[in-house]
Each structure stands twice: as C-alpha cells, then as structure tokens.
Amino acid sequence: MRLVFAGTPAAAVPTLRTLALSHEIVAVVTRPDAPLGRKRVLTPSAVAQAAAEMGLPIIKAARLDDDATGRISALRPELGVIVAYGGLVREPLLSTPTHGWINLHFSLLPQWRGAAPLQRALIAGDAEVGVSVFQLVAALDAGDVFAARTVPLPSDANADSALDVLAHDGADLTAEVVAGIADGTATALPQEGEVTVAPKLTLDDGQLDWTLPVDEIYARFRGVTPEPGAHTTVGDLRVKILGASPADGVDVSEAGALAPGVIAATKHSLLIGTATTPLEVTRVQPAGKGAMNATDWWRGFRSDDTLRAGA
Template identity: 45%
Template sequence: MRLVFAGTPEVAVPSLRALLESGRHEVAAVVTRPDAPAGRGRKLVRSPVAALADEHGIEVLSPVKASSKSFQTRLREIEPDCCPVVAYGAMLPQSALDIPRCGWVNLHFSVLPAWRGAAPVQAAVYHGDEITGASTFQIVKELDAGPVFGVLTEPIRPDDTSGALLDRLAHAGAGLLLSTLDGIEGGKLVAREQPAEGVSYAHKITVDDAKVDFTLPGLAVDRRVRAVTPEPGAWAEFRGERIKLGPMSRAEGDLAPGELLVERKRILVGTATWPLQLGEVQAQGKKRMQATDWARGIRIEAGERLT
C-alpha cells in the first residue's frame, strides 16, 4: 500500500523503520509535529520521526494543525491508501480522516478499551496492572474508541519503569502495525468494535503529577516513581529545593513519611507503610548520582525529611 506515516517522538521510530525495511509498503511521506526548541540553547530540533524520514529522503509534512487547508491539499495530492499513526501528538479532524482510502490506523500502547488517552503506559504502571500491551485500531472522532484490528500483550515486570516498558511495546508494536497493514491490504483483516465494558482513561502526566507523596503507602510511592520515569521525572523537596528521584526499592524499618535515614551503604526514606531505599538523586544544577553520594555531600541531619 501507499502510506503516509504520522508520528513524532522516539517511540514512533521503530514502527516507521519497520515499514521502511519491510519492502511491502511504500512510505510516500511522513506527518510529524513542527520542529521544536530543545536543549539549553533552545535551538529548533527535528522530531525523531522527521530525522529518520530525512535519512531516507522522504517528504516531511509538519502542519501546525492537521486541519490546515494546505496540509490536507498536499495529503490528497499524495493519495495515500492508508495513514498509520504512532504517537503523532495532535488531533485529526474528520476532513483529514476521510482522505486515505483505508483511513488512519493507530498503534496505541494498551489493550483497548483499557487506558484510552495520552499516557496509557504510565497509567498501567501506576495502577499496578500485571499485563498491558498494544492495539491497532481505526481512528474515529471519539478518543481511541475506533474498532480494533489487532492486539498483543506484554507482562509488566515488578521493576519496570514506564520508559522501559514503552520501549518494549514500541518494538513489539512495530510488528503488530506491519501485520495489521498487511492484513488490510490483503482484505482479510476485519476490525471489531471495542466492548462497552472496561473503558478507562489515562490523562496526560504533568510535572505536578510527578511529585512524590510520602504519606502514601510504600507500594503506591514505588509505582508513582516508576510510572513517571523517565518523563516527566519524580521529584520531592528537600531543604526548600526540588530534587529529582529515580526508582526505589523496598526496605525494612520504621520511619515517618518522608523521614530520611542515612546508613553506610544506603539511604532510606519513610512512607505510610514500609521505607524505600533511594536510588539515583539529582539536586538542582547537579548531575544524577547515587543517593549515598548525594547524602555524603550535603550531610543529612537526623530527622530531616523529603516533602
């Protein structure tokens, strides 16, 4: 089939690469978010999808809005049979959805109808799901509610961060997307409507959501930290300044919520239940370091807390 691929971040790259390497479909163009400022110099940087397209000499379309007349005109000129989508990051109006003959097919990182929305992997980790996965479905006007073509499942490991889990799903999902497109082209794959039961939503994770509340049970604190790692990154305050926190591990002891205990080879922090052993810590203006090195440098006093 003649395809126009839509995606923006690194998580979309495995799918685009799989399509390019398959030799079974033609990627005529990609649609991605406009170049965005990044780094200390705030220079404009191409999205990972645009960068890969540039390497292969593929046309890049970067509309500010998918509703723009010039974008839709160019899309019609390209005449795609189908538009596969992986983490594009913008809403698609019906006028754009109607252009490709076989519509827009999205790879979403959950087993639909669970965790529709912007942050399905983070939600699965935070809520302690044992299994998640990926789904391919036909995009319709309602958010992530279109009929499903295919599903794969992936166990969530006890130490999974959302970043590690998403990386596995991105690579496994690339194969699912490719097989879905093969099935659509062959005319044998039929999408099935999502069940009305089991619908849940995963809202976009903000920096405020990533603040650690040590008055919660240790299990909830652990899940929250892993769910927001690496983005936007868990944080708490110490001596009035914000510090970033990496994944932690369960420990034994009796500490008040947020209370720090410095030992020779580990640093513990209290929760509402059992304490956690701190992993990496990053103070403002500093590089990430092991919690023991951080504690050694600032000389934590008895009774001090993370808040």
C-alpha cells in the same frame, strides 16, 4: 499499499521502519523541529530524522490543517497510519485515505484512552500492559480494534524502557494489521470493557506521597520516570529522584523503623520511610544541581537526623 505515516517521538520509529520494508510510504507527517537542550537548538523529531535517513518525503506540520490535508490528499494514500503524532486527525483528512487511518496505541483499549496510556497504567500498578491497533474515528481512541497484544515487562521497567518494548511489539502488530487490510482479511471489533482515561502527565503527577505503601510509591516512580520526573521536597529544597526501588534485600536494621517521609542513611543506602517498608533511593538531582549518588548528596546536605521528605 500506499501509506501516509504520522508520528513524532522515538516510539513511532520502529513502526515506520517496519512498514517501509513492505509498503510505499508516500509521506511522513511529523511535528516541526523543536528547541532542545540548554542551548535550545532546533532539532528535528526522531521520526523526521529516521525518515530523512530512509529518503522518505517529509511533511512537517504543527497541526493537520487545510494545507496539510491538501498535501496529503494529493498523494492519493490508500491508508494512513498514526503513532504518537501529537495532534488530531479531523475530517476531511480522516476520510482522505481509501481505508481511513489506523492508530497504534500503547494500551489495551478501552483502558487508558488518551495522551499518556502506558505511564498511567504503570502508575496504577496494572498487572497487564499492551498495545492496540484501532480504526481512527473522531472520538478519542474510541474506534473499533483490529488487534491487541499483551506485552510482558520487567518488574523494574520505567515509562521510558517500557515504551521501547511496546514500540517494537506494536510495530510488528501494526504491520500485521496493514497486511490484513491490504489483502482484505482484516476485521475490527467494537471495544468492550471499562473505559479509563489517560490525560497528559503534569509536574504534580511526579510528586511522591510518602504516606502511601511502598508499592504504590514505586509504581508512581516508574510511571513518571523519566518525564515529568519523580520528585519530593526536603525542607525548602525540591529533589528529583532518578533511581529508586523498594528496599527488598537491603539491611534496614541500621536505620530502624522509619515513619513515612523520614530519611535515613545506612552504610550503603539512602532510605525513605513509607506506610509500609522503606524506599531505597540511589540517585537524585537537587534543584539547581546535576545528578548525583543519593548517599553522597545526603551526607553533604544533612543538617539533622529527622528531616523528612515531602515536608
């Protein structure tokens, strides 16, 4: 088939590469170069870099306006495929390809419609996560679903590592759907079940609440890592938590019973009390400093033994 592909981050690259093996990619639409790093160097998106490497035509567009629509329409695509492009597809572009557009979404629809589906699923502690391929319509993530797949994850997967797993499973699923559309065997069914929404994460979503059980805190840590990042405050200092896990198997006897937010260091671990058992913190980044071992930071920072996180 003649495909137009729209995507921006690294999570979209596996689908682009997989589809290019069997179909003609007439254009790759991606967001414009963005400033990255401390020096704010303009850098092409992961999809733009992959498309350039593959020798595919690239259209860089901040939004899919009349100009982008005209350029895509002139290519006479049979199907549009979108994976985390970062912008809306509206009419008349929505109807420009012969078979419209399909979207790979990182959730089991209708759960977690929106910008941050996998992150919200991890934060909620969902027992299952997965991917869905659906027909794009004007309403947010509401189109009929061609296929969905549950994807098993390691219990310690964060949003970054989990997205990598889902991106590769999703690429295979998308390729199956495109093949079905090409030979006329694909069917899509209306979404069924409870609708939940997944708005984009903000910095506030990374604030850890030590009055909650450790499982809920750890679920939030996984869902907001690496972005926007889990964090707490110690006194007036904001501290980003880069590595953490429930203190299973850690000898907490040295620290004694820890009230929510109370910080204690054992010989090898830094522990923070929760409503249940402590959270073991292994790596931190205090405001204005680089990443460091949590126990090393605590020994240099501590002014008394009763400092609390989040207070």
